[in-house]
Amino acid sequence: MTTDLSPGSGLRILACAMALAVSACATGAADSEGSETAPARQARALPTGMDAATNLDPYPSTYRGLPRENMAIVGGTVFTGAGQRIENGTVVVTDGKVAAVGDASTPIPSGYRVVNAQGRFVTPGIIDVHSHLGAGPSPGVQGNSDVNEPTNPNTAQVWVEHSVWPQDPGFNAARAGGVTTLHILPGSANLFGGRGVTLRNVPSVTMQGMKFPGAPYTIKMACGENPSRVYGGRNSSPATGMGNMAGYRAGFIAARDYKDKWDRWRETGEGTPPTRNLQNDTLAGVLDGSILVQNHCYRADEMALMIDMSREFGYRITTFHHATEAYKLAPTLAREGICAAMWTGWWGFKMESLDGIEENVALVDAAQGSCAVVHSDDAELIQRLNQEAAAALSAGRRAGLDISEEHAISWITLNAAKAIGIEDQTGSLEVGKRADVVIWSANPFSVYARADQVFIDGGLAFDRFDPAYQPLSDFELGQPGYGQDAAATRQGAR
């Protein structure tokens, strides 16, 4: 790709600032940043590609954003994602950023396009923290099966961004459902599945063209039935829950050792550094906090074990995914500052999902300091995350909890952004954030609501009424039904 490092260099500075070891920032402008105690001597340069720290972002984002104009969305009911509901609200967008959010008296600079949202609802763009779009795309045929690397219980070395096929028609369908940001994860066959990647939901020929600039890397870890079934089925370890735990611990022991050797070499410059190991690079990133743990874990008891293990090795869990039993330890998750990403309606498909309840999200949310998230893990459900949140809200109210819609929208916006470490950039309609905005035809908690317009960084990415803004992937061209209106409607891509 391009040698322009401008997006990448920003990420490197961010990663260096987050790294615990100051010496992790070995080259370039970042060298002196935050360094109180300078290394005893400068580590000598290694051949290109042999020192992970010299290039933390080798597949950098080339995302540029869609054409945009300054605008004000007026007259709608605004859910800011940060807890406010504003009737007859105004959202001012300048240079792709939210410039102002307020009531009808909010000033609109001259020359701005005015978008009338009267009678409609305005929310931040929807964020799905658990998607396999592109990696497990449609059509789901063998040649496209790129979501799992079930060849070893530890495949921390694989990066799912290298599996993403940007032509997956599912990206377009998700956008028609209001999804502006997605977090793509590898599958759950392995204890360490590999790195996840966060994407802007814009059509692109390349993955890099979708990559969310500056979003932190993540790792997929999987508890439970899937790894033990896959490997136990081959008569190899792990075959049990205890085998799973042993496998994680072995992985972190190796990573600690690797990281320690690198740190020592960077501090002293003596001897020879370890040969770069992609698996341990990723796990060392977990240990230094630069790579966020996204932990597939259904059962409450297993989540508690994972929390203990994070203390044993000195890392943090950012989010539990699928968290079917999160409601059984909601206060613990809140105290630990761990997000839980959940379904509302899915349960019973395997033993670890047996105790799934519709109230899970609401009960997790009720704990002080919680971070409840609704996720999809599914190419169809991702199109209706607003409805999944509505069902969760409904179950919570049935249980007697007093939950407002302006709060519940955070389950698929601001909390979701927190769960993948991008809440400083998106997830709410607050001044300075990216202008990721959905205008809904009706209250998004209604089954009848459709995303009328979807803006990403202030650029119109989807318009339900204008075929010019209903992108089709290359795969969809010329296929059966192509160019034909179903039921005499042109409302939306599929």
Added chain:
Amino acid sequence: MKTASLSIKGLLAVAALALATPAVSQETTAITGGRVLTGTSVIENGTVVIRGGRIVSVGTGAAPAGARVIDATGRVVAPGFVAVDSGLGGSEVSSVRGSDDLSNASNTLSAAFDVSWGLDPWSMTLPVARLGGVTRAIVVPNHPGSSGGHAHEQEDMAGAGDGGYHTPGLFAGQASIIHLGPDTRNGGTEIVVQSRVAMVAPFGEAGANVAGGARGAEFVLFRETMAEVRLYARNRSAYDRAGLRDLSLSRADLEALVPVAEGRMPLIVTVHRASDILQVLRLAREEGIKVILDGAEEGWLVADQIAAANVPVLLNPITNLPGNFERRAARMQNAAALETAGVLIAIKGNEGSVHRARETRYNAGNAVSHGLSYPAAIAAITVNPARIFGMEGRFGGLVAGAEADVVVWSGDPLEPLSQPVAIFIQGREQPLTSRPLLLRDRYRDGGEGAMPPAYSR
């Protein structure tokens, strides 16, 4: 076809009367003041009167004297929903093979497989579906082309292959109709309303795989099978004295297929691709069999042909991605397009309508937001499935004489924000409980009390 349709309906009606009706309360209940969706019409401020397990009247009159009155003012009264293409009562945990009685891999039994024997009135899936307003289900045997299972989790079955999940025959077996109102605490345990109501078979890719890997093999094999069934039916005595040439199916399978070959028992054909749909319609016409299409994601491309053949369709309106090469034209507007063409449609739940049967109402709502009229959406989860399976007038609609499957909703039943506030099945009020709600109540306070949660019930 028309005659066959009438005759089966008549047959079922007789069977229905013959079924022993469990003892039911003779108390009269009147549900008043609500917006009544009968399945075919809307009555504002309506009154539904129930007695003896049946609906006595649906109208606008006052409650009869002495009746127990349920005030549904500001609420919506609807027929219980009918889940089609469902696995309710036949499977507890999808991945636990021993808890699943919906699929059969016997070498000597395919068409004769009868799911009714394995349906469990104590299944924990029933109360969950009921809380989604589902009061009846058409339970179908599973086959490789069925909609069940968590797709993503199946991808995780890395290396397992598909072979183990395939049934060996062209036919998955026979479907049953159940109701979801077993009163297992009071001795009432029967949930089967009618067994062997339809034969089930996969076509398209799944059917081709069963037949050897190509569609051209399955259609030929199917016709050959029908010929053998007819040969058998004409020569039962020869078969019994071993005077008939070897037939490829077991006697039980041959016997089970006789009503299909004679057009008396409908064949539920799971099929997706438009071209396959046309071939199935042709097959049905040429063989004189009665079919119900299941899936039909590309149905909108051939909606007029389906309508002309007078063939009903069971569909999931939210299936809109080209999941494989059979569904490249899948669209959210499929339901609306088929309805416009005059096709009789029924809307399904998700993942085989077992654990997610309760989402049937949301699927109907999504069909509305993509062009289906609201009355058509309600009909597609109430009276249409009853009609398709020959049960119109018995359940699926609020009409005098029907069994009283009635749900009072806090609001529009297609909206997630609405919940049932009262559920009657065959006139018996159902508890608004389920195992998941017991779990909810055990942990609603965070599970951090002085005593472990296990001490709460």
